[in-house]
Amino acid sequence: MAMDERGRALALSFAKRKFGEYYASGPPRLEPPSELIRREFGFLFFGEKFMLRHRSFSSAEELRAFLKEKVPSDAYHSTALYRDPGAEMENKGWIGADLCFDIDADHLEAPCxxxxxxxxxxxxxxxxxxxxxxxxxxxxxxxxxxAWMCESCLERAKDELLKLMEILCSDFGIAYSDMSAYFSGHRGYHLHVRSEAVLRMGESERREIVDYLTGVGVDPSAHGFSISSGGPAPSPSSPGWAGRISMAITEILTSCSEEELRAIGLAPRAVRAILGERDSLLRDWLDGGGWGLRRRVGGKGWGAILKRAIEMASVKIDTVVTTDIHRLIRLPGSLNGKTGLVVMPLGVDGIEDFEPFTDAAAFEGEERVHVVEAPRLKLGGESFGPYRDETVTLPASAALLLICKGRAYPAVN
Ligand SMILES: [Zn+2]
Ligand SMILES: [Zn+2]
Incomplete structure (x- = not known):
């Protein structure tokens, strides 16, 4: 069921009005980037396809005034610092760039x-x-x-974010105080690392970090998991990839169902052995042996388990975002035009308890909308929908979400 022209026009002017209210309110969550005068800014506008790029601002006040006056649907800034951020690309004079990560439900295996x-x-x-x-x-x-999002895929994305931060801290020595995490306002999370140590890294250095995080080229035998080695396998508390692979194997042994074990590529005999001897295999694994498991599943099965373990332990990031040193990334505290939700600064301690649909809501009150079609929506502990061709009263942020998603338009009596 599609929306007609009139519905689309109503939706567009409603969204623009709400975004205008937001930027006019002097939003406290708006977080202009550090070294703002060295950043390029880019904007999208309601009802327009092109992106306004190569904008620069001389102060946070000037940026705020621009947002208030022009009311963009989406606002971005460069991860890079430039000598002349307003110039054309080849004349900008690249100085350095934050190390940025994008975790999006698009890249996750989410059954929802x-x-x-x-x-x-x-x-x-x-x-x-x-x-x-x-x-x-x-x-x-x-x-x-x-694409839609729900609390379940966003929860998975959040787990990836926490995993990413843990690896950056323990394997790369990046301090949590140099990391800033944000809800993207849509299907995931962003992490910005700002420090002298990363600032001048080129694309190839960033590529190596990406490969490390995503497990490209990880050779389990180099980490002590060779089937031919007589020694005990590394324990889950070992540093780096050794510990992560060991932890993932522990998880496989603890919680994989018959179906999941088969999907790993294990032969029926190996699946039966794991299901039948779970406890003793797990004890054997954690007590520093692992030989019981390796014997039971055979060489091929062991290879399949290691492959799956590396997949589980790797971080699911959008690799292009991290390697591109001229990237634009969403301005923290701006609104995401796909949802009307705030691109929300989280603070290291706020990640665990963050609830996207509640905490990133920008508006209070209620709105009456006609929903063309929408899946179920959970917001502030309440559940709404699914809806199909009906007029309903919703919390303002839920109404705006459906409108931005092209699923609803404001109801007119
Ligand atoms: Zn077709
Ligand atoms: Zn989902």
Whole structure:
């Protein structure tokens, strides 16, 4: 069911009005970046496709005034510092860049995607979940995706963020005080690392960090997991990848179901052995042996377990964001035009308890909207929807979310 022209126009002017209210209120959560005068800014506007880039500001006040006057749907700043941020790309004079990470539900295995994501093709074919590479009916590529998010995939993304921060701290020696975490306002989290140590790193150095985090080229035998080595396997408390692989194997032994063990690629005999002797294998593993497990699953099975363990221990980041040293990233405290939620600064202690749909809500009060179609929505402990072609009164932030997502428009009597 699609929205008609009138609905779209109403939705657009409603969203723009609410965003305008937000920026006019002098939002306390707006967090202009450090060394603001060295940053490039970029903006998207309601109803327009192009991005205004290469903007620079001489002060935070000037930036705030711009937001208030122009009311962009999305606001970004460069991770980089430039001598002349307002110049064309080749004349900017790159000085250095923060090390930034983007964790997005798009890159996570989240079963809920099949409940709330949809794709459609111009031929009329539609389906649940992420879009396939090509339409199964007509073979067309570049299918239209409608991604949604829920507390479950955002929770997974948050786990990845915490894992990322832990690895950066323990394996790279980056202090938590040099890390700033943000809810992206949509399907994930951003992490900005600001320190002299990372500032001047080029793309290839950043690529190496990415490879380390994502487990590219990790050789388990170099970390003590060789099937031919007689020694005990590393324990979960070992430093670096050794400990992480060991921890992931512990998790596999503790909690993988029969189906999950099969999906790892284990033979039926190995699956039965793990399910039947779980406790003793686990004890053997944690007490520093691991030989019981290696014997039970055989060489091929052991290889499959290690592969899965590395996958589990790796951090699911959007690798391009981290390696691109000219990237624009969302301005903390601005609103995300896809949702109307705040790109929320979290603070290291605030991550664990952060609830995106409640804590990143920018508006109070209620709004009456006509919902074309929307999946269930949980907000502030309350559950709304699913809706289909009905007029409802919702908390303002939920209404704005549906409007920004193109699923609703303001109700007119
Ligand atoms: Zn098709
Ligand atoms: Zn989800």
């Amino acid at each position: 995607k099949f409940e709330h994501d949809r794709w459609s093709c111009e031929c009329g074919a539609t389906g649940a979940g992420p879009a396939p590479g090509a339409c199964p009916k007509c073979g067309a590529e570049g299918l239209k995706e409608e």
